[in-house]
Amino acid sequence: MAKKSVQALMRPSHLPLILLGAAMTVYGLTMALVGSWFSNQAMRGLITAGAYRARMAAFDAAAGIVAGLLFCALFIWCAVSARGGVRVAFAIGAVASLAPVLSARAEELLFSRLGLPTMNAGSVLAGAVTTLLFALPMVILFILLASGPGIPAGCRWLSLLSIFIVLATAFFPIYVTVLAFLIKPGDPAVGRMIEVSSQVIKLRYILPGLSFLLLAGISARFARRGPAA
Amino acid sequence: MNPRIYKLPFFENLLNLTVLALLAALCLFPILHILALSFSSAAAAASGRVAVWPVEFTLQSYQFVLDNPAFGKSFIISLLRVLVGTPVNMILTILVAYPLSRPRDKFRARDFFAWFFIITVLFSGGLIPWYMVIRQTGLIDKFWALILPGAVPVFNVILLANSFRTIPKELEEAAAMDGAGHWTVLFKVLLPLSLPVLATVTLFVAVAHWNSWFDGLILMNSPDKYPLQSYLQTVVVNPDPRMLTERDLDLLKIISNRTTRAAQIFIAMIPILMVYPFLQRYFTSGIKLGSVKG
Amino acid sequence: MKQNTGKRCPSRPAILFLLAALILASCAPKAAEPTPQPSGAAAPAGDVYAGLNLIVPNKYDPPIDMTSVTTVNATVKFLNGDDIHNNIWTRTYRDVLGINLKYQWVVDGSMYEQKLGLSVNSGEIPDMFVVGPSQLLAYQEAGLLADLTSIYAAEASKNTRFILDQDPVALKSATINGKLWGIPLTDGSVTSASVLWVRQDWLDKLNIPAPKTMADVLEISRRFTEDDPDGNGVDDTIGLAATKGIWGAIAGLQGFFNGYHAYPGIWFDQGGKLVYGSVQPEMRSALLALQDMYAKGQLDREFGVKDINQVTETIAKGKCGMEFGVWWNPYHPLNLSQQNDPEAYWAAYPIPSIDDTPARSQYSSAIGSFLVVRAGYEHPEALIRMVNFWTDNIVLTQDDNIRRIFLGDINAPDVVLYKYTPVVLWAPNGTIETGRKVREALAKHDPSGLDLDAQWRYRIIQAYFEQGVKEAWVEVATNGPNGSVPILEGVLGDRGMFNRFYGTPTPAMAAKMPTLETMEAEMITKVIMGEPIEKFDQFVEEWYRLGGTEIVDEVNLWYSKNK
């Protein structure tokens, strides 16, 4: 009962986790690159803000659906390949795949469909909700991995770290936006934080993706050495 | 009490009651509207979604108003104005109404003084001379500028004088027999018999003081001496759209905020709403006595 | 061993996590609290000026007294313990310039003219005060004002001249009979020019191309009315916003008329003579177009009774997708529409034209008030010194400390310090220049070298593009590339129509213009609402008959002297 042997995260192979990590990283990278490409053009005035909005919205919607479906499938595959607490963790993680799908239409859903009051920071609110939608399952996932008894120690420490990474990348930008638009508009210190947070926000998917890849790596190494122990 | 000899048939009675209830609702509507606005969110108010029930309930407007020291200051000045101005007005009203209510043979100059006061209602020299006189008498920027220039409310004098005349002569004559002078007649006989009309006039005077805004705006030399309605006027005015520049943005934003406006208007109504029901029962007899000569 | 680790391990990361969460939770709200920094600026005078390098060539010693009057609106806030009689500006005038400024009275802005009229007419004239154009003329005629010509020539600093010369009509408008009677309070003139604001998200949704001509504007108006741009399935949207005042900074129709080369309400040169825009034939076609739009339900059926606050509501509700207004409209009221609908985005376009000739956006001199000195005041030059202090040290400065102390702390945006002094002259091209700097920084992706105000605008635009904060659109739509401020540069060039009459009102103008303007507003409202266009011809005839001829003569007499 209390005695439980430590096992690799997945069997037979870590392919689903590697794929999930890779997909997340690639999605994050693409979003960051395309986003900065568009925003760069818009800030130089090469395209109008209107065109920027239209393109970003189109890209968000398309990439979001593809990524969402892909993530969902891979999460499920991971869950199937794992067992016990790890399986539960990845099953919960699957909820996070809703986030990319919703990010493009969070505002419409929240304010037109659900009829929430918009106050005067609608998009900040919507951003917070989608972020929560991604971050909450991911945090639970990593907490479960970090506290799972039958999981290789390296994976658990990495998961612990990942909790903070997810929380930081998710909430720092929101914190800065709230600060900048509601609490301390005009503060130069907050201005510099915008600079930082606009970089941090790009890491939102990349870092957890890399975490998954690393986890797969550690676990795979453990699996190779594990049976010996 | 009421000459209610017949009863309406059921259906007509129902119709009667319905129409009256509707009328009452019509009169209550504006107050409820203001109240609902003041408890609604700014966005809901700005998009016109508020009727008589708060939308997106919030106390923000009240917090904003109560956090604003200018509002509180003005409120106190207005209270003070009512507390000082009403007695001053009432004393002068009574003192003028009594001589004017004497029959012509008892007070030969009565008609002269009557017209003396009535003329002031009809003719005025305009703003500038009025302002100059007040300045010459040293009242500019003084609290008393809100009290003294309008200290004799002529319409109320007429109301009270008429009411004095409805009091049976016999009572006065009896008192006079006992050696009572004018002062005794006024204070021992007339005033105790005129309570309803006094209550009515008091309310008129108090409300007039509470509601007046123009004199405060013109006669005070700084906004921290404005009475409440003058202050409100500066908050609820609409800016001339042709004169707007980017420097007026902060003003524009505050002005377009209907909820805080509503909250201030509502708070400004509270004293009246509180006093009114207590004095209301005197109205019927009070107004009648003042307006009809027996 | 293994059992042990198995038991111990689960708790360690969990505890660490809990601990971290606790720490985060305890410091988050603290960090969010605004620091009580701003009160620092209210600190005792002593060292406020230390290290500021203020340029003050000469100080009155012993100090002189100066009485004045000023306005304080209900929105003006003060730092701890300060009030209008004792604040950074009165202290600076006293301690730095040696001028004891005493306000005889302070009044709400809306009552200023009335109170000043009362005050001056009853013989209570301050040493230095602000007047409007008609008062400048009246008081000068009555001999109440000091002649500033030689004093200005002797005392005005280089920067003062720079600011006042940047607007070519500034000094002229304060000149009567060749002498200078007041210092004009300068501001951006071109900032009163209209641009076309359109709900870009609706354009995109309905797949309508950006407006290039007035025909496009009419088409957009039709589609916005008929094609349910807000997608609620109810026919409740209108094409173009308008108010009962017809003209104005928000939802003013002058931009629409400009598209038809009509320039209502301003005077422009036609063959060497000044003509009045409202009575020119170009008005007809614009009026007919508006009439047609009204008949088709594209204007608010009730625009004739709606004031600016009610139009603001229509816009906030998302019932209207197009308006002609000035560059700062996104700050108010367009921001309200985005607050109710996070997707809303208004884009600025230059006024389109009905034909091949580019449209010109009309604008008038921003100079609406003047600083004047009472005739007989012993130190008329003190006013020029106050102006110099402002222009030399404040308005052109890049020093953020000076801005913080004299204009307002960026951390306390609701405390606007310059509202405490009447001596406020803005650089006429300030808005345009800030915008240009912000755009240059954006293109380089580098905000260094910007002053704090411009830097903040840069950051907000950055937050829009790099963090998707949609509330930041107001800055993008104004100071961003393709925003409204760059359009103003064009207006300052050859896409603008300047009101060539900027003098004090002529006698006939003062007496007759109010009636004529009332007639005009009535005529325009009624024609739009369906009365025959002949009403316009009637109006033109009446306009000339009821004083217009006289006004035109007087204006041209003035023009011949002030070309």
Place this chain on the structure above:
Amino acid sequence: MLQRKKFSNEIPLYLMLAPAVVLVLIYSYAPMVGLVMGFQRVLPGKGIFGSPWVGLENFKFVFEMPTIFQVVWNTIRIAGLKAIAGVAVPVTVALMLNNVTSHAFKRTVQTVIYLPHFLSWIIMAGILLDILSPSEGIVNRALGLLGIRPIFFLGDDRIFPWTMVVTEVWKSFGFGTIVYLAALTDIDPTLYEAAVVDGASRWQQTRYITLPGISGTIIMLSTLSLGNILNAGFDQIFNLYSPLVYRTGDIIDTLVYRTGILNNQYGIATAVGLLKSVVSLLLIGIAYKLAAKWADYRIF
């Protein structure tokens, strides 16, 4: 001797009047010197003692204003309609209230209908613009349910004066109602008892007892309002009108405000004010003569 005694009898009366007379002399009569501005070209800073005399120039200017006669007619029309409605509605409501048996109901209605009287026109105007809006206002929505096309209450110059009358009545009928209700309570109940015995119907009772019983009050109040015929309600109209309705809605006071006060033309403003005062004085004189004749009412 008798005269002397009579005078000494009157001394307290003069004492009573003294403070008020002094205040009125200072704050009402002294400023009347300013009426001379109506005959001056008022120069700033020169005041009434230094400005040049222009004779009747200002009055000439007033009569040359293109719209002056239309404006006077608008004023009389709106004020007259208000006077009529201001009698009819309160009388009706008072009669209706008089028929109510429940004391609580009667009291509540009475209290509530008097309330709008205390709200300023600035507040009322905001509310009216809301509820009278043709497309969204509650009133027009209700009319829409009855199949009536939206009415442009504040923007149609044929309807605007009526809107003013109705809204004025809305604000002030509670006051009138209370006056008439008071008069009703004065009617001798035995009259009704007698009528019932004679078999009079309810309408006959109303026609022959109630209305004559309050006719004195009705005549008195209507004649008094004659004196106000040049006051069509500045606060109300100023807050509700627009260029759309100038043809029928512009009144003397709003005209004075726009052409006079807004442009600091004090001379002209004074001239119009003086004209208005004189006409008002005449009308009030007539009104009180009539009131004395028909209703045996005298102010003093």
